[in-house]
Amino acid sequence: MEGNLNLTLKIWRQKNTQTAGKFETYQVSGISTDMSFLEMIDVLNNRLIEEGDDPVAFDHDCREGICGMCSMYINGRPHGPNRGVTTCQLHMRSFKDGETITVEPWRASAFPVIKDLVVNRSAFDRIIAAGGFISVNTGNAQDANNLPINKDNADDAFAAAACIGCGACVAACKNASAMLFTSAKISQLALLPQGQIEAATRAQAMVAQMDEEGFGACSNTGACEAECPKGISIENIARMNREYFSATFSSK
């Protein structure tokens, strides 16, 4: 059809965690510019299935940019060339006819490849489990107005809570550091009165888990903030560092 794209795809294929992967080259034609990047991979996979080949495994769920499942490193950038979007919200109009597109999984020792473009991000769950929670009274919910919260703090906490845990920050970071993710999860609680009960230990516990998972150290390049589909700010990393220092001094 007129205006549709013919593309060359270089996609990372890897059978499982144990085996080494390699790039395979595929040609796709007649790709509508209105398709999302994932729909374009769907087209390729339909063909591979028809031909009796193994389809490309990739993570996806909501396909509307809020679940954080899709995770493709496209042409050297997590979630591709556009800012503030996940791969499912990246449309093929962002590419040119005849272009070669390289698609890789998130690469980090803490995110082992399960198959092809699917990586295991359960390290993030364990970081949250280490301290990303609050203590609340059981029973009926109390009246919302019982807890006065400064508007600025509420806004900052909400902005931090926008993190969908996709891992683009780790993928973008030259050190595969998870500081942006961890700091967002700490900040959303540290800024609110409900988060104060565990404040003295939260940052320490979550940072310790983050290090144990094998994420790198932060060298403040700012790549995470630039690539984050939810625009999480590195102000959160500074806040985490403050929380961590004060927790280190005050903890028993």
Next chain:
Amino acid sequence: MAITGLFLISFLIVHCGLNATIFLNDGGVAFNEGAEFMGTNPVIRTMEIVLFAGLLLHIFDGLRLWLDNKKKRPVAYAVVDGSANSKWYSRSMGLLGTLLLLFLIIHLKHFWYFSRLTDDLTEAHTLYNEMQIVFASPIVVIIYVLGCISLGYHLLHGFQSAFQSLGWNHPKYSPTIKSIGAIYAVVISATFASMPIAFYFHLIH
């Protein structure tokens, strides 16, 4: 990295300020007085040891970080579009630091070794005279200018990065910190670089 970095940043102000007295063009009188004070005052001599300790800590901490961080991505990306999300000098602090270390070895041999570990420093042959001799070589001048460029970029990232690491990120103060960092990096590296150039072209006597 941040604490030792800020310590080294504060040292550079003293070093640069004192050396800039050569631009008074008084034949090095003020500079030699300053050098004499720095070489004999017991407090300064003690700080010299602290300075070396801080420098070594900064180097070894950086080396450890670099080695550690390298292990965190065992399979490298085939395509990386780094310029899309960060500055090249922010991603190259290890490389810039290594270039600075090589420069520092040459620099310490030229002046620290001369003034502290030999008996060649006399009233007839001052540190100022030694600068005139060293900076007569165009190769040395080029090495120093390249060293200063590395320093400038290292500071451009390092200054504001140190504040971020220490948790000092604030909507009211961070823009000021970043501006001061950029001005500091340019002024310090340009002032240092102008010294060998000025000697080489006999702009100061």
